[in-house]
Amino acid sequence: MPMQAQEIEDLIRAAFPEAEITVQGNDGVHMAAMVVDPSFKGMNRVQQQRAVYAALKGKMDGPSGELHALALTTKAPD
Numbered sequence: 001m002p003m004q005a006q007e008i009e010d011l012i013r014a015a016f017p018e019a020e021i022t023v024q025g026n027d028g029v030h031m032a033a034m035v036v037d038p039s040f041k042g043m044n045r046v047q048q049q050r051a052v053y054a055a056l057k058g059k060m061d062g063p064s065g066e067l068h069a070l071a072l073t074t075k076a077p078d
Helices: 005-015 045-055
Strands: 020-024 030-036 069-075
Touching (some): 005 045, 030 045, 045 069
Parallel strands (some): 030 069
Antiparallel strands (some): 020 030
């Protein structure tokens, strides 16, 4: 079953309660998210993205994952 934008945001928000989160996409399979969180300070981009993917709790894992693709942009606040 495809995931909706609100479900993705809720999973990310649980791990990053202070983050600015924007999730876009309407097909439930190919989505885009921007996550800006203070905890990313000092992390490189790969570390930031791994942290967000971990927050999705396996929803993108393998061919049976509920979310096929997530274009992810992460950064610490300016």
